[in-house]
Amino acid sequence: MKKDNSAKQSLTKNQSLVLQALAEADQPLGAYELLNRLQPSGFKAPLQVYRALDQLVEKGLVHRLESLNAWTACCEDQHSYTPVFAICDDCGNVTEHFDEQLAGNIEKVTKRSGFTPDRSIIEIHGQCDDCGTITQS
Amino acid sequence: MKKDNSAKQSLTKNQSLVLQALAEADQPLGAYELLNRLQPSGFKAPLQVYRALDQLVEKGLVHRLESLNAWTACCEDQHSYTPVFAICDDCGNVTEHFDEQLAGNIEKVTKRSGFTPDRSIIEIHGQCDDCGTITQS
DNA sequence: GGATAAAATGTTAGGTTATAACATAGCCGC
DNA sequence: GCGGCTATGTTATAACCTAACATTTTATCC
Ligand SMILES: [Zn+2]
Ligand SMILES: [Zn+2]
Ligand SMILES: [Zn+2]
Ligand SMILES: [Zn+2]
Numbered sequence: 001m002k003k004d005n006s007a008k009q010s011l012t013k014n015q016s017l018v019l020q021a022l023a024e025a026d027q028p029l030g031a032y033e034l035l036n037r038l039q040p041s042g043f044k045a046p047l048q049v050y051r052a053l054d055q056l057v058e059k060g061l062v063h064r065l066e067s068l069n070a071w072t073a074c075c076e077d078q079h080s081y082t083p084v085f086a087i088c089d090d091c092g093n094v095t096e097h098f099d100e101q102l103a104g105n106i107e108k109v110t111k112r113s114g115f116t117p118d119r120s121i122i123e124i125h126g127q128c129d130d131c132g133t134i135t136q137s
Numbered sequence: 138m139k140k141d142n143s144a145k146q147s148l149t150k151n152q153s154l155v156l157q158a159l160a161e162a163d164q165p166l167g168a169y170e171l172l173n174r175l176q177p178s179g180f181k182a183p184l185q186v187y188r189a190l191d192q193l194v195e196k197g198l199v200h201r202l203e204s205l206n207a208w209t210a211c212c213e214d215q216h217s218y219t220p221v222f223a224i225c226d227d228c229g230n231v232t233e234h235f236d237e238q239l240a241g242n243i244e245k246v247t248k249r250s251g252f253t254p255d256r257s258i259i260e261i262h263g264q265c266d267d268c269g270t271i272t273q274s
Numbered sequence: 275g276g277a278t279a280a281a282a283t284g285t286t287a288g289g290t291t292a293t294a295a296c297a298t299a300g301c302c303g304c
Numbered sequence: 305g306c307g308g309c310t311a312t313g314t315t316a317t318a319a320c321c322t323a324a325c326a327t328t329t330t331a332t333c334c
Contacts (some may be wrong), residue, residue: 013282
């Protein structure tokens with residue numbers, strides 16, 4: 001991840017459009033949903049979306065949610081720890097969290113067996129605060 | 138997860154065939170790869186595989202690896218903690234691990250924001266012991 | 275500025291992964 | 305046997321992703 005403070009400034013047109021669409025959405029979006037939303041801006045083929053997404057992930061500005069086949073804008077400009085995503089299965093809302101201890105735990109678990117970690121995926125499905133309160137009533 | 142000790146005994150024909158194919162494989166398998174391997178046993182359509190997989194996951198005998206779009210047989214009959222998968226990007230080998238502290242930390246991170254966790258996905262990509270040793274030479 | 279190389283984009287086609295919809299067959303308690 | 309349930313079979317289609325190749329834009333060096 002070669003992210004720096006100027007990451008957002010060096011974006012190409014397509015990358016900017018995709019990032020903006022993700023930032024404006026209140027949920028993660030699939031590639032084809034992005035394509036739909038960006039057709040007014042001139043997007044015509046899935047590959048345009050996928051290429052921009054790949055580049056944005058490379059820059060650390062966007063994360064892919066593996067269990068949703070969807071992408072979301074990163075919550076901040078810089079973070080050194082692996083993000084933990086909390087995914088509400090009721091309303092679709094996703095939040096990004098960090099925990100220093102977690103990063104250490106993950107390394108510990110795998111290194112017991114000689115494994116060399118590269119990138120980690122942590123996605124927690126459940127119920128967000130809003131949705132949990134509603135159903136408890 | 139309504140897994141019990143008799144889970145394996147109450148399997149239907151299709152479920153048994155899919156579980157056996159996964160147990161015999163040395164790597165996680167995709168649904169269509171499973172279909173290929175099970176065609177001699179009479180499987181003809183993807184849905185037969187997907188339905189058996191869903192049921193096996195429900196019983197806790199099979200795990201889905203979200204970042205691989207693949208499935209693997211569970212390493213043991215019972216485990217209470219969320220499994221951590223170490224995925225070697227070189228050889229494709231996947232191992233299942235457990236860590237009480239890690240599971241607790243993940244819950245803690247999300248509960249700070251009022252989130253109620255249901256199921257967690259932890260998949261770590263990297264290099265296994267064998268592959269790491271080779272490239273270091 | 276002009277030649278060159280690298281990166282980004284456009285476009286078509288095709289491959290992989292997963293589900294919808296509907297029909298059929300077996301099982302079990304009544 | 306009847307009704308309800310689960311599992312299965314079958315066809316079609318949706319959703320997600322990439323290969324291949326042509327073109328344009330951008331960066332770099334002289
Ligand atoms: Zn982030
Ligand atoms: Zn919610
Ligand atoms: Zn397991
Ligand atoms: Zn390996």
